[in-house]
Amino acid sequence: MRRYFQVFTVTLKEYFAYRLNFVLWRFRMILSTMITLFLWMGVFDSRSSFGSYSKERLLSYLLFSSLVTTFIASSRISNLAYEIQSGGIMNLLLKPLSIFGYYAATDAADKLMNVFFGLVEFLLIVMSFQIPLVPPQQIGWFLIFLCSGVCISFSINLMLSFIGFWTPEVWAPRFLFMMLVTFVSGAYFPLDLLPSFVYRIFLFTPFPYLYFMPTKILVDGLQGPYFIQQLICSLGWAIGLFFLARFIWKRGIKNFSFWGR
Amino acid sequence: MITVKNVTKIYKSHIRQNNILKDIFFRTFKEHIAVKNISLDIKENELVGFIGPNGAGKTSTLKMLAGILYPTSGSLSVLGYTPFDKKRAFLKQIAFIMGQRNQLIWDLPAYDSFELQRAVYELDVTEYKKTLNHLLSILECENLMQKPVKTLSLGERMKMELIAGLLHKPKLVFLDEPTIGLDIFSQEAIRTFIREYQQSYKATVILTSHYLEDVKKLTKRLIIIHKGVIVYDGSLKNIIEQYSTEKRIKITLEENISEAKIKAIGSPTSFIYPQLIFSIKRAELPEKIKQISSLLSFSDLTVEDASIEEVIKSFFGEKR
Numbered sequence: 001m002r003r004y005f006q007v008f009t010v011t012l013k014e015y016f017a018y019r020l021n022f023v024l025w026r027f028r029m030i031l032s033t034m035i036t037l038f039l040w041m042g043v044f045d046s047r048s049s050f051g052s053y054s055k056e057r058l059l060s061y062l063l064f065s066s067l068v069t070t071f072i073a074s075s076r077i078s079n080l081a082y083e084i085q086s087g088g089i090m091n092l093l094l095k096p097l098s099i100f101g102y103y104a105a106t107d108a109a110d111k112l113m114n115v116f117f118g119l120v121e122f123l124l125i126v127m128s129f130q131i132p133l134v135p136p137q138q139i140g141w142f143l144i145f146l147c148s149g150v151c152i153s154f155s156i157n158l159m160l161s162f163i164g165f166w167t168p169e170v171w172a173p174r175f176l177f178m179m180l181v182t183f184v185s186g187a188y189f190p191l192d193l194l195p196s197f198v199y200r201i202f203l204f205t206p207f208p209y210l211y212f213m214p215t216k217i218l219v220d221g222l223q224g225p226y227f228i229q230q231l232i233c234s235l236g237w238a239i240g241l242f243f244l245a246r247f248i249w250k251r252g253i254k255n256f257s258f259w260g261r
Numbered sequence: 262m263i264t265v266k267n268v269t270k271i272y273k274s275h276i277r278q279n280n281i282l283k284d285i286f287f288r289t290f291k292e293h294i295a296v297k298n299i300s301l302d303i304k305e306n307e308l309v310g311f312i313g314p315n316g317a318g319k320t321s322t323l324k325m326l327a328g329i330l331y332p333t334s335g336s337l338s339v340l341g342y343t344p345f346d347k348k349r350a351f352l353k354q355i356a357f358i359m360g361q362r363n364q365l366i367w368d369l370p371a372y373d374s375f376e377l378q379r380a381v382y383e384l385d386v387t388e389y390k391k392t393l394n395h396l397l398s399i400l401e402c403e404n405l406m407q408k409p410v411k412t413l414s415l416g417e418r419m420k421m422e423l424i425a426g427l428l429h430k431p432k433l434v435f436l437d438e439p440t441i442g443l444d445i446f447s448q449e450a451i452r453t454f455i456r457e458y459q460q461s462y463k464a465t466v467i468l469t470s471h472y473l474e475d476v477k478k479l480t481k482r483l484i485i486i487h488k489g490v491i492v493y494d495g496s497l498k499n500i501i502e503q504y505s506t507e508k509r510i511k512i513t514l515e516e517n518i519s520e521a522k523i524k525a526i527g528s529p530t531s532f533i534y535p536q537l538i539f540s541i542k543r544a545e546l547p548e549k550i551k552q553i554s555s556l557l558s559f560s561d562l563t564v565e566d567a568s569i570e571e572v573i574k575s576f577f578g579e580k581r
Contacts, residue, residue, distance in 0.1 A: 006380030
């Protein structure tokens with residue numbers, strides 16, 4: 001465990017080598033949150049509710065969602081595709097380290113940094129715009145769904161990087177996939193605003209369990225008869241995708257040539 | 262320590278067909294044999310030179326021995342393990358240091374990479390400090406530890422790479438062109454370090470280098486690979502004797518002499534007064550030395566074997 005803690009520490013130190021990059025990245029994230037927020041505030045200028053959401057619940061959803069997204073989406077795994085293509089991954093393969101453990105440690109450092117700044121930004125936005133928030137509900141269940149979301153995101157990110165074993169064209173699929181995921185995982189709006197049958201179909205995919213479900217629990221708590229089904233789906237996807245990522249890793253590493261790298 | 266039996270490695274590369282649809286849906290591949298049916302044994306505490314032209318299969322072989330590459334066929338046993346299984350106990354006993362690849366954390370001082378190595382290899386703190394100080398003192402680079410890696414010169418970085426790679430005192434070290442791009446002083450420092458490390462820690466070292474001076478100064482056993490096949494496996498001395506058919510006589514003249522007098526002995530390889538060099542066939546050596554002694558007035562005369570570069574050139578000349 002100590003080895004992964006050292007990886008975590010070194011990753012944090014690396015952040016401080018490029019402080020400006022990080023600050024600018026956070027600035028971009030604030031802008032993105034504020035754009036979504038202003039858009040929805042505009043919608044509520046002419047009405048007091050949207051679907052089943054009151055203004056207070058919807059703005060709470062958006063702000064909690066920005067924090068949840070910051071925590072779950074923060075990751076260093078996108079570097080992995082480049083490391084595979086350039087052969088830099090060899091440095092890791094030669095060490096008595098698990099590649100999954102290594103990237104979990106770098107991700108933990110990334111999440112810590114981003115969430116710390118994300119929390120400060122969250123408070124600044126709430127205080128500056130006097131946004132009314134609902135008190136967070138059922139923290140225990142929220143944490144369970146949050147951890148599950150982290151695992152799902154981790155495995156999806158790994159698999160997107162493993163494309164590098166088969167083709168150098170890794171950025172386009174990653175970009176496209178992440179755009180789609182952000183849309184269908186509830187980062188910009190609550191998914192239960194969608195037509196009921198679309199929402200029900202989405203609940204069988206892994207995406208709502210990334211950002212939507214943990215945020216929904218914070219805003220409304222667990223509701224309805226479908227709770228057990230959602231819990232099983234969330235944990236099932238987390239475990240299933242992890243084993244799928246391991247399988248693809250083993251296939252990739254065996255077939256990859258590192259020729260000329 | 263290392264047993265390789267009939268190992269072959271074939272790479273597949275995609276052939277572009279100038280048709281985007283075919284390139285996407287009906288890809289065709291070409292096979293390239295990197296290593297062809299090689300077998301070798303390396304014992305404990307050996308320092309082996311592994312050489313060959315670019316693309317000969319050196320690095321592919323090393324990568325298979327280190328467990329990075331999966332062989333297409335054949336069997337490998339290294340330190341009693343199958344390398345590709347990547348068992349933790351196996352990885353803890355090896356190091357693979359590449360002159361062309363940075364393994365240190367680029368933006369941080371080398372010290373942070375060393376600390377990471379300590380944690381990764383679960384090294385005892387006292388033992389780690391002792392090894393670190395020893396390695397730093399051999400390379401005389403204590404002052405470089407706190408400088409960010411990106412600010413180090415190539416030679417300085419290579420020294421830090423070597424230390425980071427060897428902190429866990431591996432039993433088996435793969436050195437892939439450790440002196441590439443370095444000036445002669447750094448090359449010499451690295452060579453001295455490799456020799457001292459190998460002797461101090463009784464390690465087995467496999468070295469690849471395009472600088473034959475590295476091989477000559479460090480190794481006794483030489484393995485030559487060409488087009489994926491091992492074409493020589495034996496002592497360095499043997500190959501020099503076998504392929505060095507000529508000796509080189511270096512003479513430092515006391516006074517300048519006429520060309521006619523030189524031609525009476527033979528055609529010189531080079532003549533820049535006061536140094537005169539002849540390449541003479543081994544059999545003619547005693548007679549030529551007698552002739553030189555009687556005809557020329559000189560302050561120094563040395564007889565040398567052909568350079569290792571010439572020997573290898575002549576070896577490959579024959580293989581073609």
